[in-house]
Amino acid sequence: xxxxxxxxxxxxxxxxxxxxxxxxxxxxxxxxxxxxxxxxxxxxxxxxxxxxxxxxxxxxxxxxxxxxxxxxxxxxxxxxxxxxxxxxxxxxxxxxxxxxxxxxxxxxxxxxxxxxxxxxxxxxxxxxxxxxxxxxxxxxxxxxxxxxxxxxxxxxxxxxxxxxxxxxxxxxxxxxxxxxxxxxxxxxxxxxxxxxxxxxxxxxxxxxxxxxxxxxxxxxxxxxxxxxxxxxxxxxxxxxxxxxxxxxxxxxxxxxxxxxxxxxxxxxxxxx
Amino acid sequence: xxxxxxxxxxxxxxxxxxxxxxxxxxxxxxxxxxxxxxxxxxxxxxxxxxxxxxxxxxxxxxxxxxxxxxxxxxxxxxxxxxxxxxxxxxxxxxxxxxxxxxxxxxxxxxxxxxxxxxxxxxxxxxxxxxxxxxxxxxxxxxxxxxxxxxxxxxxxxxxxxxxxxxxxxxxxxxxxxxxxxxxxxxxxxxxxxxxxxxxxxxxxxxxxxxxxxxxxxxxxxxxxxxxxxxxxxxxxxxxxxxxxxxxxxxxxxxxxxxxxxxxxxxxxxxxx
Numbered sequence: 001x002x003x004x005x006x007x008x009x010x011x012x013x014x015x016x017x018x019x020x021x022x023x024x025x026x027x028x029x030x031x032x033x034x035x036x037x038x039x040x041x042x043x044x045x046x047x048x049x050x051x052x053x054x055x056x057x058x059x060x061x062x063x064x065x066x067x068x069x070x071x072x073x074x075x076x077x078x079x080x081x082x083x084x085x086x087x088x089x090x091x092x093x094x095x096x097x098x099x100x101x102x103x104x105x106x107x108x109x110x111x112x113x114x115x116x117x118x119x120x121x122x123x124x125x126x127x128x129x130x131x132x133x134x135x136x137x138x139x140x141x142x143x144x145x146x147x148x149x150x151x152x153x154x155x156x157x158x159x160x161x162x163x164x165x166x167x168x169x170x171x172x173x174x175x176x177x178x179x180x181x182x183x184x185x186x187x188x189x190x191x192x193x194x195x196x197x198x199x200x201x202x203x204x205x206x207x208x209x210x211x212x213x214x215x216x217x218x219x220x221x222x223x224x225x226x227x228x229x230x231x232x233x234x235x236x237x238x239x240x241x242x243x244x245x246x247x248x249x250x251x252x253x254x255x256x257x258x259x260x261x262x263x264x265x266x267x268x269x270x271x272x
Numbered sequence: 273x274x275x276x277x278x279x280x281x282x283x284x285x286x287x288x289x290x291x292x293x294x295x296x297x298x299x300x301x302x303x304x305x306x307x308x309x310x311x312x313x314x315x316x317x318x319x320x321x322x323x324x325x326x327x328x329x330x331x332x333x334x335x336x337x338x339x340x341x342x343x344x345x346x347x348x349x350x351x352x353x354x355x356x357x358x359x360x361x362x363x364x365x366x367x368x369x370x371x372x373x374x375x376x377x378x379x380x381x382x383x384x385x386x387x388x389x390x391x392x393x394x395x396x397x398x399x400x401x402x403x404x405x406x407x408x409x410x411x412x413x414x415x416x417x418x419x420x421x422x423x424x425x426x427x428x429x430x431x432x433x434x435x436x437x438x439x440x441x442x443x444x445x446x447x448x449x450x451x452x453x454x455x456x457x458x459x460x461x462x463x464x465x466x467x468x469x470x471x472x473x474x475x476x477x478x479x480x481x482x483x484x485x486x487x488x489x490x491x492x493x494x495x496x497x498x499x500x501x502x503x504x505x506x507x508x509x510x511x512x513x514x515x516x517x518x519x520x521x522x523x524x525x526x527x528x529x530x531x532x533x534x535x536x537x538x539x540x541x542x543x544x
Contacts, residue, residue, distance in 0.1 A: 007279055011323045014286045019389075051283045099441055107440055107465060111431060113423040117291075140411045140431065144419055151385040159383060159412065168377055193379060 004034050009044050017048065017060065017072040022128065022154040024069045038068070045070055056080065058125070074152050075125045076118065078269075084118050085250055085267030092234075092251070095261040102256045104263065110141050110205050110233070119250065120148020123203060123231045126248060126272045127153070130228040132201040134158050134194060138187060138216060145233060146203035158200070160216055161188045168192065172222045176215030187215055189223070196224045207235040207249065210242035217244060234265070248272060276306050281316050289320065289332065289344040294400065294426040296341045310340070317342055328352065330397070346424050347397045348390065350541075356390050357522055357539030364506075364523070367533040374528045376535065382413050382477050382505070391522065392420020395475060395503045398520060398544045399425070402500040404473040406430050406466060410459060410488060417505060418475040430472070432488055433460045440464065444494045448487030459487055461495070468496045479507040479521065482514035489516060506537070520544060 004012075013030060030041045042062065049060040056077025062070050076084070088109070097105040109115055123145070132153065137146035138160040150157040164173050168190040175186050194200075202216050217227050235242070235249035248271050254264040276284075285302060302313045314334065321332040328349025334342050348356070360381065369377040381387055395417070404425065409418035410432040422429040436445050440462040447458050466472075474488055489499050502519035509526045520543050526536040 007282055007319055008323050010279055010282055011286050011320050012327065014283050015290060015329065018287060018290055047279055048283050051280050055284065057287065105440055105464065107431075107462065108428065111419075111429040113419060113426075113429060116419070117423065140415070140433070143412070143415050144429070147383075147385060147388070147416055147419065151389065154385075156380070157383045157385060157416070159379075161412070168379055169371055190379065192377065 004036075006044060009034055009036075009041075010048060013041075013044055014048055017070070018074075020154070021058075021072055021074050021124070021152050024063070024071045026069045073125070073128055074121050076121050081122060081272065082267065082269050084122075085269065088115065088233075089251055089265050089267055092253075092265050093263050095263060097263065098256060098258055098261060100258075102258045104253065104256055106205060106234075107141065110144055113144070116144035116148045119145045119233055120150075120152050122250065122272055123149040123201075123248075124152030127201045127229050127231065130201070131199065132228050133198045134200045134225075136160065136194075136200045136202050136216060136220065136225075137204055138162055138212060141206070142204040145205060149201075149203050149231070158189070158194050160219060161190075162186075164188050172219060174215055174219045174222075176211060176218070178209070178211040185215075187212075187219060189219055194220075194223050194225065198223065198225045199228055200225050201228050202230045203232070204230075205233050207232040207242065207247065209239055210244040210247070213247065214243040276308075278316060281306055281308075281313075282320060285313075285316055286320055289342070290346075292426070293330075293344055293346050293396070293424050296335070296343045298341045345397070345400055346393050348393050353394060353544065354539065354541050356394075357541065360387065360505075361523055361537050361539055364525075364537050365535045367535060369535065370528060370530055370533060372530075374530045376525065376528055378477060378506075379413065382416055385416070388416035388420045391417045391505055392422075392424050394522065394544055395421040395473075395520075396424030399473045399501050399503065402473070403471065404500050405470045406472045406497075408432065408466075408472045408474050408488060408492065408497075409476055410434055410484060413478070414476040417477060421473075421475050421503070430461070430466050432491060433462075434458075436460050444491060446487055446491045446494075448483060448490070450481070450483040457487075459484075459491060461491055466492075466495050466497065470495065470497045471500055472497050473500050474502045475504070476502075477505050479504040479514065479516075479519065481511055482516040482519070485519065486515040 027038050027041055031038050052060055058075035059073045099105055134156055135146050135150040136158045139162050147157050164186045170191045171188045173186055173188040213230055230247035232249050234251045234253050236253045252268050256263050299310050299313055303310050324332055330347035331345045371377055406428055407418050407422040408430045411434050419429050436458045442463045443460045445458055445460040485502055504521050506523045506525050507521035523537055524540050528535050
């Protein structure tokens with residue numbers, strides 16, 4: 001294999017770091033592949049590191065020594081984050097999103113992969129320092145956001161089923177009361193989906209009273225899991241008292257007025 | 273802002289191309305940002321292009337002229353693809369995956385974001401030339417694979433709901449018979465989730481007789497959608513005759529023997 005120029009190595013290393021976020025990569029991967037000394041690779045990485053730092057792309061950490069390696073933790077610059085959250089608020093303020101009953105049509109947004117990708121990156125950066133082992137969500141609308149968070153944290157996704165129908169061996173089910181509409185519902189999680197004593201974060205799209213998040217937390221105690229944090233894309237101003245504490249919301253929904261066809265929603269830039 | 277060296281520009285351009293797959297990016301984005309001539313950016317891109325080509329990372333196409341731009345279509349080298357599919361077959365051959373009734377436990381695998389990411393890349397490369405406008409799947413297990421396919425194709429994801437409960441305005445529902453277990457089930461899709469006359473691909477995790485895929489195809493005719501192709505991670509050897517034609521499966525499940533605790537599954541490398 002011909003010699004690689006620095007500029008070519010940089011292209012390859014940048015790609016690998018971006019595709020393996022939050023994974024400690026041994027320097028040997030690169031020295032073996034390019035057939036160069038570790039010091040050469042270290043210089044390559046330091047160039048990438050400076051660019052990433054300058055543009056707020058996230059943190060690159062290097063560890064020296066025999067077990068040395070490089071780890072990339074994705075990030076979003078405060079400016080990009082603010083622009084992104086404002087663009088989401090703008091999209092959600094469109095009155096055609098008001099559904100019967102004063103609900104807000106969110107599906108296209110949470111299933112928009114560019115949106116889910118950015119939300120995942122923001123939550124991964126926010127919760128990364130807590131070193132969670134699993135991301136937990138409940139089907140269906142929370143899945144894309146939770147999945148992208150899991151991708152950027154490089155940890156598995158665990159999906160609680162809505163209802164009691166689980167065909168995957170023994171499962172734990174929980175009846176819970178939705179906080180806002182006071183309906184009784186069931187959620188279930190297969191025993192083999194989550195090892196006991198795991199550290200987890202919960203990610204979901206929307207929180208009104210917090211009944212679903214509280215239900216998930218209770219279900220998770222059956223797995224002796226520790227919930228390190230809860231992240232939702234949107235929470236509501238009312239009710240002010242939620243059934244769970246210590247959660248992070250990226251946007252706050254202040255009002256959906258069905259008769260006046262008005263939606264008020266704004267970014268919570270201080271939260272993340 | 274200080275001058276950027278080529279090596280630094282390459283880092284930034286590589287990152288942007290990787291994060292915006294299948295999106296035509298104007299050269300002006302780069303000339304404005306770096307304050308350099310278009311010819312300089314073209315040279316930068318040609319370096320990245322050669323590296324990507326050499327390592328099978330996908331195709332970079334450039335268009336010249338006033339509306340000129342650059343477009344990156346991700347790809348996976350045949351060797352990586354074969355290694356990946358073999359690793360999935362190996363993971364799935366573990367007898368502890370056999371569930372009562374001869375089903376196979378797949379959940380951890382399809383919710384493994386590294387797996388979903390690779391499957392998405394493979395399907396995006398396979399179906400990209402057909403220029404689909406939407407990726408359609410049905411909840412729940414198909415979602416991660418469909419989502420990553422949508423991400424790499426840079427098109428939206430549309431999720432058919434399992435059951436009749438849709439709270440998102442008017443919806444079309446369809447009762448269908450699952451091909452293998454002959455149960456009657458319902459699937460629904462919100463009217464606002466998909467514009468009429470769209471070109472779509474269907475992505476799912478598993479196909480036995482093809483009843484679900486056939487149901488989705490029928491439901492989509494209500495939206496006057498054209499189904500350009502169907503991709504599933506795994507299909508089964510039996511029944512040989514499926515209810516849908518023209519689908520692509522990455523792996524074939526030959527046998528799940530509950531009493532002998534044996535699973536036979538192998539990659540279909542010729543398919544993609």
